[in-house]
Amino acid sequence: MSNDLQNYIPLLMSFGLASLIATTLLITSRLLGPRIQTREKLMPYECGNDPVGNARDRFSVKFYLVCLLFILFDIEAIILIPWAVVYRALAEELGNKLFVYAEMMIFVATLFVGYIYVWKKGVFDWSK
Amino acid sequence: MMIQWLWITALHVAPKWLESLVEQLFAALPVWLTSNLTPTDATDFIVWPLLQIGVMLLIVLTVVAYLTLAERKVSAWIQVRVGPNRTGPLGLLQPAADGIKLLIKEDVIPFKADKVVFTLAPIISMVCAFIVLAVLPYGPHYASITNINIGLLFILSVSSVGVLGIILGGWASNSKYPLLGALRSSAQMVSYEAAIGLTIVSALIFTRTFSMQGIVEAQRSLGVWFILFLFPSFIVFLVSAVAETNRAPFDLAEAESELVGGFHTEYSGFRFSIFFIAEYTNMVVVSAIAATLYLGGWYVPGMDWVAAQLPAAYREAALTLMGVTAFSIKCGAILYLFIWMRWTFPRYRYDQLMELGWKWLMPAALANIVLTATIFILGKELGLVRSVKGVLEMAWQGKVFFTVAGFLSLFPILALLNAINRNSRSFNLRAQRTTIPLSTRKVKLSPGVKPA
């Protein structure tokens, strides 16, 4: 087993422990609490009125668009991260300092075109 | 200051037996404590970390419990009230009372709900909040539970999964308010998560590692906190962090005083409180990240010097003590800032919230990456910084340069934001007022009457 892998074992343990605590607490609460179930109590909450219609209706597509943009910026961040980490070292090793700088600027500039496009298409304007 | 000096001098003149006691104590501590990175057998890397994690979870749970009390106390103080003061002295037993009350509440599952997912959602939230605690740098290496290479990235990834708990909870309730609340919460969290991801990139240029301990060490080797170099990034991070934890003034989705309580409307009893605990744990985690990335983690300038004044036997112990204390104080300060913000700023509208995330913080984070990279190259060209075997080294001129440049880079960023948002309607009150045409005003004022 590599030395490095051992650092991950505690993560596994804390995962187990956390889920154990959560389930234990839930079960304890289930055992301790009273159980008097009435129809009104189990009804979905709609400010005291009887529920109207189906709860799972469809939503604005804006949520999808926001999530889509999140994905793309997330990917960008994930790709930028290795760059940021090696930026210093590479700038030294390659001798040409501007090279590492420029390649990222190209990447960011390309995405910035997309950013402008998305902005102008009004995706960020929630009220519209 | 005086007390510290007294303490140091006292240690210097301390009797030999005390010194030997400390030495023995350290020798008696199991191997894992000083070097849990190279365990020798199963006990070392199963039993002890397990204990460590258990203790940590216990501590954090207590901290979270008292965080709720602190929040109530501080809010009371800000509003010139007293706050909880009946249970125990100063209301110190209030969290326990709350916990017990919630534990013996009835466990209600709405009949329309999807039972499996309804149960699973809070557990996911809680696990995602707690698992991150294992990688935080509470102090020098043996005071933290584990130090993985990709600590920061791990935190990012777990928090991105954590959103699932919220969205599943809202969906499983099969009720309108929770579902809407969950969608809005998750859209909000997701928006600000992107900003966090990008703003961390600019910090990584200086840290060059994801390891949380490595980030602290990077600041320690320079003797500087990165907030000086990365002030714009810190601002972006802080704002995004508040939004990411769904706290006021960004608590749109669960604005309990105006709307119904968001994704956990249908949750009651201890199910609700698990969400609650997860939320507060996330606050702790986020403040810990901010403290680590920008405020030096457990490092305080001068602590190495103080430790060097001590006899060798105490050094580790003193460093640990100082480190853990410093870390707690920093986290506490940021947490206090969170609570303070809640009672100071009015709530945003949802469109303002999205706009702030996408039109202000996102370009700010992007511009900051570009600026930080440029400043770094500049500093390098000027010969102010060099790295020796991967460790950054700079003289005071370099530090001054980066600090000044870091603060100055705030201006181009602000100029950019101003330029691109000049016509923004969400944050420009004058523009908002003029958009309401006179003809549509409901209240017609008779001539001669001035509006109040």
Next chain:
Amino acid sequence: MTFQQLLFIGFAALVLGGGIAVVLLRNPLYGAFALITSFVGLSALYVMMGAQFIGAAQIVVYAGAIMMLFVFVIMLLNVRADEERPPRHRFLVWLAAPLALLLSAGLWLAVAGVQGDRAPSGEAGTVERVGKNLMTRYLLPFELTSVLILLAVVGALHLAKREKE
């Protein structure tokens, strides 16, 4: 059997279980959830191999972002469970296990000879190594990716956005 092999079996079970659940579960939301479980298992396997960066990226990109998008769309369209219809090409369900076995066995046969199961080299998947190669040798596909992302934004926006006429 070493501890590591035990871990592998555990995570592999997670991955496979998730995968099978994706195929068997009728509710797409459950399917998405099962897939996330599978991805978490995969990420753990990557970390076990030493590809830490990939492991983290797997969760951030797949579990955190792509699956979030799926969940959003499922909720957005209110996709219900498949009706009580039998799955298409039912015979394929029975074919799945033999197919998987066949493919696996073939691979095993083929791989066992070629690779001779070398030990994984340490520090194979660190961020530094990935970054350095991505920024120098593989610069071109890397920049191309940004164009790909731009294209995806443009395309998806066009398709999903409701036009105001």
Next chain:
Amino acid sequence: MLPLLVELPPLPTLRDTAFIMPEIILTLFAGAALVLDVALPRSKKHLTAYFSLIGLAFVAIALAQQVAMTASLLPISAFYGMLFIDGLSVVFRFVFIVAAAFSILYSIKYLEFEREQRGEYYALILFSTLGMMFVATSGDLIALFVSFELMSLSVYVLVGYFKRDKRSNEAAMKYFLTGIFSSALMLYGLSLVYGVTGHTNLGLISETIAGYVQGGTAESGDPRLLLMVALVLVAAGLLFKIAAVPFHMWAPDAYEGAPTTVTAFMSVGPKAGAYVLLARMLLFALAPMREMENLPGWAALLAVVAVLTMTVGNLAAVTQDNVKRLLAYSSIAHAGYILLGIVSGTDMGYQGVAFHIMTYTLMNTGVFAIIIALHRQGVIGENLNDLNGLFSRAPSAAVLMLIFILGLAGIPSTAGFVGKFFLFGSLIQSGKPWLTYIAIIAVLNAVVAFYYYARFARAMFLNAPSENIADASPLLLAPSVRITLTLSAIAVLFFGIYPQPLINVADIVAQSITTVYAQSSGIALR
């Protein structure tokens, strides 16, 4: 700290950047088209089209600088072997530019008419072209995969471009699902290729595989087994893209449902891109696996697919009444013909592939241009009946259409004939008896094809105009389109009678393939 990368390669120089100058220009123009679209008012959006055309002209000029490089037959590599400039890449990039330019030109009026005039459309075509151009130049699996996805992803969007049209949506969905499925197949195959050889560079892969095939089997196992699995997966993925027979089901639907202009584009551009990728994978990376001892090589595999493809394509086309579906099957059949050239493995075959793809681009876009023009108010213009009496209504359009149709059918004295002659002839020239049999099947197929192409001619020239076509208004042929169509018709006839100039161009491609093939084990790409 970790040991850093052992040896860093030298930085890309200006020379390297010069090689991707066409691509850089294209990217700039595509991005600018997007920004332009946002900036322009609704009534002026068609300007993006002209802007894109200007961009393509610049790209062509930049590409012309590279023509001289093809003189030396050895490929030039840049960006550490990521790029691979040879005759094949230069010639085919011109083909892509022409395909894109024609599609844009024919789209302007059509989109105006459908009220879908937007800059995104042209930007997407440019992005797709960018992907194709990188497919043609990439010398590395990673770059190949990313650029191939760039190419396909924009076409998925383009197919669903009419988002209010159900058929467009459905076509996009089908195309997307099959496309991603084939990508996944290919990706898995690529992972096995990488696993066996340990490289992603095409040259190094070829070298390694040659070693395995020639005698590396003495070790404990036979890597060729794994390679076979990889080959099948990669080939299946690629055959999906070119709609070869076991994997052709999506093509008619996608062709029918897509906006006609997009159909025109995807039947020539991305398809040619897929052919190039196929050529790169089979004729370069996996070239040593053409024929192997004790194991079937890809030549036999591909021969079976080719025969099936042309037979099924032609037979299915006979029964179609929808022009777009008919042309879809016809393009499936043509895919079969083109595969024959790859199977034959001779110079003549490769010349035929290049020649046929080039002329096919002209002819197919031409046919589609007329169909696009037929599309008017109330008339979908996609049924064969809609062509009835075209000669009496629009004689020039009918004649142009006839020339393109005859070219597709491969009537002597058109360029289509020369292409088929080379493709079929190469089979006989190769001297292997089983290939001769295939040539006979191919010729029989071409005869079947005459039948359905003749239906076009009959509809246009012999049938009376149908009653339900109320308007006798002239077709929507803008002057620029008319000129382009006339020029391409003349080209089809000219190269049918005097093919030598185009054969010379095709020969550049063939030479670059054979040079690389001959030296596949010797070329080090760094």
Next chain:
Amino acid sequence: MVPLSWYLILSAALFAIGAVGVFVKNNIISTLLCLELMLNAANLAFVAFSIFQGTIEGQLFVILVMAVAAAEAGVGLAIVIALFRNRETLDVDESSLLKL
């Protein structure tokens, strides 16, 4: 130590499951999920080969495949949304306007 073949077998099994799922599922979104499974199987094979051979290319491939997969998911789900808006069903077979 876990041998390479274990990882490869897992990846092959995952690939087969995904491929079968693509053909079996009625729902387009479920089909897309199965496609993601297939891509991930390929990723696993890439990483395993990369680690066991000590070459980095496989991991770079995986990072770019992730970007590609994200782009694909975005476009694919956008197509799903456009389709659903017009047709109100996500059944693969139902009332196909295009003949097969």
